[in-house]
Amino acid sequence: MSIRRAKIIATIGPSSNTIPMLEKMIKAGMNAARVNMSHGTYEAHEQSIKNIREASRNVGKEVAILLDLQGPKIRVDKLPEPLELKDDEVWVIGPSHVKDQYPEYSKNFIPTIYKNLVKDAHVGARILFDDGLLEAEAIEKDREVLKIKVKVGGILKSNKGINLPYVKVSAPSFTEKDREDLMFGLKQGVDYVALSFVRTAEDILEVKALLHSMKVQIPIVSKIEKPEALDNMESIVQVSDMIMIARGDMGVEVGNHLVPAIQKRMIKICNELGKPIITATQMLESMITNSRPTRAEASDVANAIWDGTDVVMLSGETASGKYPIEAIQIMGQIIEEAEKKPTERPLLRNMNITSVTATVQVSASIAAEKLHARWIISITEGGNSCLKMTRFRPKTHVLGVTNSLHVIRKMSLYWGISPYYFNIHENSDLTKLEELMIDKLKKENLLQIGDKVVVTVGDGKFFRQGTTNSVRVETIKDVPRALKNTDQDSIQEVSFDQGKLLLDTSICASCQACINVCPFEIWTASIEEHHETRINGLNVHKCTLDMACVEACPTGAIEIIPFNP
Structure with a gap:
């Protein structure tokens, strides 16, 4: 049985969704499997869940399944081909269905699946694409589209994420897609549900009310990745069953330089309020392509443990990486080493x-x-x-x-x-x-x-x-041999009016615990070198049958049998 205290979640994907691979991952130390509803079909997810359960049965170790809902993720819609955005160029972004209404922008149009982007954004807002790799600034609204000026260019592909830092997005945290995905997950018997882009405690309470109306009890994991959530941190933690520090989108939203301090603050709050917390995203990112992590990644995992995190999570490392088993094994090794260092416990x-x-x-x-x-x-x-x-x-x-x-x-x-x-x-x-x-x-x-x-x-x-x-x-004691009807040579037996004392000298540790607890000198130590414990027959009649000596004996060598009145 593992001596590791902190637990490991591994994300399931093309690199890890077969039964043989899942069996190896469970043996390597995976405690829970994450099913990411941002990608894939219901058919594929259903098969993955079945494979997880079968692999678990085959190995003889149960693991949890975490269903991670997509939330109101704003994405670039499908593109005929990737777009090349160059610094200082002006582009237009808007809902896909309005593109034909703006023929003048046809060559510089970026379609999005989010209908309210123009409504939510304001002139001067930062627009980030592909986890912040590309950056633009909103310069003008033109009815249903938004003109943007490219600050950091690059290649933009279909389905890449769009972030609007410090913009209040009107989309609900729990979308219609999330509702459908939740119903799917409940039907599959998942063990946890993660709610993405949580902003207030009301976002969690809405989902809990839905589950309550269905008479379903399932823990809700609140993913913290928006600036608004940081402003409402304590109230969110209070109503959540578990918290996840989703450092990817958080870094894009608030800046990577702020993430370490936010991580420490969140873990501290969760520890104080008694809520488990998951630290996630890019923990061993280089292991997607390399068989060993960087020193910085190893330090990142260890510091999360020292901060007080309950769980650490692997994402692309196990979903699409070349070394899913090694990633779990190495993460487990880092955790075990980190846990050897004494940490301050809650007062x-x-x-x-x-x-x-x-x-x-x-x-x-x-x-x-x-x-x-x-x-x-x-x-x-x-x-x-x-x-x-x-x-x-x-x-x-x-x-x-x-x-x-x-x-x-x-x-x-x-x-x-x-x-x-x-x-x-x-x-x-x-x-x-x-x-x-x-x-x-x-x-x-x-x-x-x-x-x-x-x-x-x-x-x-x-x-x-x-x-x-x-x-x-x-x-934990053994039964004295006298009660097992075995060799009687090692048994000392003395009877008195109220009962009978038995001492199995073959398993007696001569620790003298019985001598120390008995005030009547019923037990004594021999004067030989090993100071073997003996029954003092002269004082046995003083026994009160309080069983203190039986309780004190660490090996179960003593037995007191009261006579029936």
Whole structure:
């Protein structure tokens, strides 16, 4: 099981949409697959999603699927051939359907799919094409078209993006195409939905209201890439389930020189408010064509981890690059190395911890760290308790146990959470189920005799949403051999009026923990070199059956059997 805490999203495309390739990507460390609705057909996306699920089953590891909606992306419409824009030339841009109305501009007409571009833009506005590679300035409006003067020329191709920095675009963040794509995604059973070009909290609430009316619960990832969103950052984070720093369009909109500081600010806000955040775009961009990243790219990934990001994302590197598997592997290596450096964790006194679940989870985090526990085992139905746990950045690895495959996939993007599927029923006996679960973990070598685990669970029931209200420490023990009906030579046995004490000397660690907790000197150490623990028969009658020695024993060598009254 991976020791990496931060998670990796990989975008699916022509380089990565086959089952064999997806299997290798999952094995390499992919935690979630991104399906980009800005490109491709429904048929192609449906096949990709089916392939992701099949590859996941084949590997035996569930991964989340993130459906990334296009949003109100303004693009150049189809061109008969690429256009060459030269510095200081004057061109005209307008909706495709009005081109025939302006024959005088036929040779210098740039068609766009966006009908309101002329209405939204103002004279003096910057017009950027192809992620800012080409730049022009609006100089005049002529009815339904906009005259522009080229500042930075180049070759302009069909479907390239158009950005209007600091222009309030009237198009809604959630377009009709997005609605259709969302319905498609829900039908396919995706696990997350990303909303592009979010500007206000109302943009997210609109989509959540739609999902609520359909009785659908699916996390919404808000992509921050517009200047307006930066002005409304905290309110957007409050109503979102997750945030994505979409650094590509953000850099075009506000300038690349501002992106690093914005990234740090956004991560800080999300960490403080307990919302997961994804850092995305061009993280290992050179690996589209090269087998190794640049030093600057490696530093970029590491610094995002040190800033406190929960997730990092690969885009073209895995969608269309030559080295999708290597990109995931190298990103994982960079993360693991970065996580070895201690980072400042959120201060509890600065957090608004008001819910019972959050209080239990922070208590579990502290207890596990102080006791050097092997795992925190968080038993959850909807994943909420594990999500709250990530906010406190526990040093102990967390096992998120659930009986829902959908929740397993959702938790795949939670920082520091290792999702674990356990097929049991809600109304089963809690004590018996915990025993079965711990036995299963031991068989899978996730637990060993002597390990301590911190368990969080709710209301005496497994898998009842929103009820996490208890934290408990367990020491993994073996059953004394006397109870296994095996060789009796290693067993010390002393009876008294209330019961019987058993000590299996073959597994006793001679740690003297039992001696330290017993006030009646029932346990004693021999005077030989190894100071082996023994039962002091003279004091056994003083035993109160409080089981303190049994709990203290790290190996399970002690057993007390009370006699029935």
